[in-house]
Amino acid sequence: xxxxxxxxxxxxxxxxxxxxxxxxxxxxxxxxxxxxxxxxxxxxxxxxxxxxxxxxxxxxxxxxxxxxxxxxxxxxxxxxxxxxxxxxxxxxxxxxxxxxxxxxxxxxxxxxxxxxxxxxxxxxxxxxxxxxxxxxxxxxxxxxxxxxxxxxxxxxxxxxxxxxxxxxxxxxxxxxxxxxxxxxxxxxxxxxxxxxxxxxxxxxxxxxxxxxxxxxxxxxxxxxxxxxxxxxxxxxxxxxxxxxxxxxxxxxxxxxx
DNA sequence: AAGATATGCAACCGCCGCGCC
DNA sequence: GGGCGCGGCGGTTGCATATCT
Numbered sequence: 001x002x003x004x005x006x007x008x009x010x011x012x013x014x015x016x017x018x019x020x021x022x023x024x025x026x027x028x029x030x031x032x033x034x035x036x037x038x039x040x041x042x043x044x045x046x047x048x049x050x051x052x053x054x055x056x057x058x059x060x061x062x063x064x065x066x067x068x069x070x071x072x073x074x075x076x077x078x079x080x081x082x083x084x085x086x087x088x089x090x091x092x093x094x095x096x097x098x099x100x101x102x103x104x105x106x107x108x109x110x111x112x113x114x115x116x117x118x119x120x121x122x123x124x125x126x127x128x129x130x131x132x133x134x135x136x137x138x139x140x141x142x143x144x145x146x147x148x149x150x151x152x153x154x155x156x157x158x159x160x161x162x163x164x165x166x167x168x169x170x171x172x173x174x175x176x177x178x179x180x181x182x183x184x185x186x187x188x189x190x191x192x193x194x195x196x197x198x199x200x201x202x203x204x205x206x207x208x209x210x211x212x213x214x215x216x217x218x219x220x221x222x223x224x225x226x227x228x229x230x231x232x233x234x235x236x237x238x239x240x241x242x243x244x245x246x247x248x249x250x251x252x253x254x255x256x257x
Numbered sequence: 258a259a260g261a262t263a264t265g266c267a268a269c270c271g272c273c274g275c276g277c278c
Numbered sequence: 279g280g281g282c283g284c285g286g287c288g289g290t291t292g293c294a295t296a297t298c299t
Contacts, residue, residue, distance in 0.1 A: 012267070012293090034284065050285070051268065086287060097287075102266055105289095109264080263297070270290080278282085 009043045013052055017042055021049055022057055055096045062094035066103055074100055075107075 013021075024040040030053065033046030042049065055061075066074070070092055077088045085097035085104075092100065 010269075032284085045269095046284075047270095047286090048268080054286095055267070083288065098267075101288075106264065106266095113263095259299100261297100261299075263295100265293105265295080267293090268291085271288095273285105273287085275285090276283095278280105 008045055008048075010048075013056075017044070018052070018057060021052060025053055025057070055098045060094055061096065066095070066099075070095065071103070071107075074103060078104060 009017075020040050020042055021036075024036050028036055028039075030050075033050040035046070037044055037046040037049045040049075044052075073092060074088060077091060081087055083101075085101045089095055089097040089100050
């Protein structure tokens with residue numbers, strides 16, 4: 001008998017998939033991505049689920065352009081650490097490594113273009129050696145620092161470095177806690193609409209029961225979306241709720257139009 | 258207005274480290 | 279100690295949208 005391996009879905013995520021994923025991450029936490037991928041029936045790889053969550057669905061992610069302070073910090077930290085995107089991202093709460101990486105690439109693209117333009121006009125050779133990029137960034141960061149030194153709301157890379165030496169680096173929880181106290185979180189009504197968090201009694205009860213189930217297939221049956229989780233359209237607003245307790249668990253993630 | 262080009266960003270791929278058996 | 283699976287990371291790609299010519 002030939003086992004035909006089911007083809008995994010790829011490409012852009014649909015709203016339905018997002019809703020599903022958020023529900024299951026809420027249930028099982030931000031771990032065991034393969035498990036979540038299996039029991040959710042999303043037909044995505046665990047990696048894909050994790051990436052979607054980390055880069056797009058995680059509550060507390062900042063949307064929109066990076067602020068000048070953030071940009072400066074990225075440049076400074078890149079000068080210090082190089083392409084350690086995840087490490088840099090940990091210093092910019094609400095920003096993902098992917099976002100920072102994208103910004104850096106766009107920034108470098110712009111830089112090389114400008115240099116090309118200026119070199120062709122001035123005939124002075126400013127050709128860019130890729131191996132010098134960090135140094136160049138450092139130089140630029142230094143310039144930026146000197147011109148924006150009045151900005152004090154943000155730690156400089158050096159300060160962060162010192163902080164990092166003295167204290168163990170931030171945990172994600174700490175970072176999200178910081179975000180939670182900032183204004184950003186106010187724009188994301190996630191917690192209000194989805195209070196079934198690990199700290200809640202409901203969660204503890206549910207998660208305990210769920211973790212006692214060993215068999216993936218059995219669990220999938222239990223969690224069949226039409227049993228435990230249902231999605232519905234609430235006046236044009238797609239919401240997701242745990243069946244039998246819709247008042248306790250529902251959310252509506254933000255989508256850019 | 259239309260085509261070309263640039264930009265932004267989501268998502269995939271491959272590699273690596275770690276924990277488990 | 280080695281094989282395996284999973285999660286995390288950095289590099290890269292491809293598509294949609296914005297901007298330019």
